[in-house]
Amino acid sequence: MGRRPVWEGDYCAYFEARQRAFMRIAYAILGSWASAEDVVQATFTRLYVHWSRIHDETRDAYARRALVNACYTAARRAAREPLVAEVPDRGVDSRDGVDPQLMAALAQLSAKHRAVVVLRYLEDLSVAEVARVLDLPEGTVKSQAARALSRLETVLTSSEGARA
Numbered sequence: 273m274g275r276r277p278v279w280e281g282d283y284c285a286y287f288e289a290r291q292r293a294f295m296r297i298a299y300a301i302l303g304s305w306a307s308a309e310d311v312v313q314a315t316f317t318r319l320y321v322h323w324s325r326i327h328d329e330t331r332d333a334y335a336r337r338a339l340v341n342a343c344y345t346a347a348r349r350a351a352r353e354p355l356v357a358e359v360p361d362r363g364v365d366s367r368d369g370v371d372p373q374l375m376a377a378l379a380q381l382s383a384k385h386r387a388v389v390v391l392r393y394l395e396d397l398s399v400a401e402v403a404r405v406l407d408l409p410e411g412t413v414k415s416q417a418a419r420a421l422s423r424l425e426t427v428l429t430s431s432e433g434a435r436a
Contacts, residue, residue, distance in 0.1 A: 283323050286331070287316055293395070294339055300390040301343040303379045307350065311342040318342075336395075336405045340387045347383040377427040385420035392417050 294315065298308035315338045319326070326334050378386050384406075391402045392413070399417075403410045 277324070279324055283320060286319075286335075290332075290335065291316070294335070297336070297339060297390050297395060298343055300375070300378060300394055301340070301383060301386045302346055302350075303375055307346050311339065311346050314342050315339045333401070333404050336391065337407070340391070340406060343387065344383050373428070377424050380427050381420050381423060385416055385423070388413060388416045389420045389424070 291312065294312045295305075295308050298311045299305055302308055302311065315335065318338050319335055322334075378389065381389065387406060388402060391397050391405060392399070397405070399410050399413050402408075402417075403413045406413065408416075
């Protein structure tokens with residue numbers, strides 16, 4: 273057995289601290305636990321490879337950016353694949369803090385709009401932090417958030433009317 277890198281303990285602690293939140297972000301963007309697990313695993317693999325070069329003060333921003341990019345890639349790949357009926361890997365756990373009705377509404381947004389909404393409102397990042405993670409101007413984050421929230425309101429209002 274080879275020696276472990278000195279930084280591996282820090283990486284493991286970061287994984288333990290952020291893995292659940294990253295699953296929630298990826299699920300909220302992609303709408304699938306299986307896809308979220310794949311994306312989070314790929315993100316943490318990328319983080320492991322580059323860990324020694326990532327600065328402590330930019331670690332979260334780097335990790336979120338890697339996660340969102342992986343989500344975009346997965347969303348593009350899913351759009352090219354034919355849809356098939358499948359049984360979910362697991363039911364929605366209310367401890368995950370994700371409402372199934374909200375997930376259905378989020379699924380009607382583009383991946384970029386979902387990323388803005390998830391990072392801004394579910395992760396509670398500031399406009400500046402979301403802009404940094406997504407590499408967008410702050411004004412673009414604000415306008416995309418406004419458009420996405422307007423669309424969510426329309427979708428949620430119409431789905432409530434349909435159930436009444």
